[in-house]
Amino acid sequence: MTPILSAKNVCIFYGQKQAVNNVDFEVQRGSVNALIGPSGCGKTTFLRAINRMHDLTPGARVTGTILLDGQDIYDPAVDPVSMRRRVGMVFQKPNPFPTMSVFDNVVSGLKLAGERNNGKLMEVAERSLRGAALWDEVKDRLKTPATGLSGGQQQRLCIARALAVDPEILLMDEPTSALDPASTSKIEDLMTELKKVTTIIIVTHNMQQAARVSDTASFFLNGDLVEHGPTDQIFTSPRDERTEAYVTGRFG
Numbered sequence: 001m002t003p004i005l006s007a008k009n010v011c012i013f014y015g016q017k018q019a020v021n022n023v024d025f026e027v028q029r030g031s032v033n034a035l036i037g038p039s040g041c042g043k044t045t046f047l048r049a050i051n052r053m054h055d056l057t058p059g060a061r062v063t064g065t066i067l068l069d070g071q072d073i074y075d076p077a078v079d080p081v082s083m084r085r086r087v088g089m090v091f092q093k094p095n096p097f098p099t100m101s102v103f104d105n106v107v108s109g110l111k112l113a114g115e116r117n118n119g120k121l122m123e124v125a126e127r128s129l130r131g132a133a134l135w136d137e138v139k140d141r142l143k144t145p146a147t148g149l150s151g152g153q154q155q156r157l158c159i160a161r162a163l164a165v166d167p168e169i170l171l172m173d174e175p176t177s178a179l180d181p182a183s184t185s186k187i188e189d190l191m192t193e194l195k196k197v198t199t200i201i202i203v204t205h206n207m208q209q210a211a212r213v214s215d216t217a218s219f220f221l222n223g224d225l226v227e228h229g230p231t232d233q234i235f236t237s238p239r240d241e242r243t244e245a246y247v248t249g250r251f252g
Ligand SMILES: Nc1ncnc2c1ncn2[C@@H]1O[C@H](COP(=O)(O)OP(=O)(O)OP(=O)(O)O)[C@@H](O)[C@H]1O
Pocket: 014, 017, 019, 037, 038, 039, 040, 041, 042, 043, 044, 045, 046, 057
């Protein structure tokens, strides 16, 4: 199978400091992929390279190649704004647009892309909110401020907002670390549903979560991708002793 995402020899620098070293990484369509490893090992740095967020960080530099569906996302001919529509992102803390209603948050990306048809906007809002398992909870309060939702609902709203533009890949940076166990469990269930329509790459510190939700896992240490493989194998019979030490809780 041709991978939807293929990274080759990726190095990422903040000024003189190298945070990610020569990473090769592939992701298959319709899978959930967990990036694991101790704090400061480069997981978020690598994740952010996948939708060119480092373009916005002064002094940050990415080298190597990242192909999305065969297209080099760092090709100068690629428009980063339209590329980011293909690679959605959900952050650690829910970040709905605070001045907007629930509905306007969900359709904000579509409106930016020029969609004005109310029927179409409503249709996409409902589909995305259903996709994020939030519709039943908010269908009667679509016009109320997004900030009135609970933290877990706000995070699912951010997932709906990302889904509304049909991303090919959804990046999730510790999406449940600010949530209670019930909200965490809802989002974990959701990931299993979402891989029917998109491909997920998630950074998580929670090993149980990685084991529950992911098909493949990638262990990062000091900027290196030490080991990448099926999650079962990474957790039960890792090839590298450093991976074993980490997944068995001996450090991290
Ligand atoms: N904007 C930045 N400027 C300079 N250095 C940075 C910046 N962001 C991250 N770093 C450094 O790059 C390295 C990797 O950080 P990164 O946030 O990618 O790690 P991480 O594995 O995601 O950690 P955590 O699990 O704690 O979020 C760290 O040494 C960090 O201090």
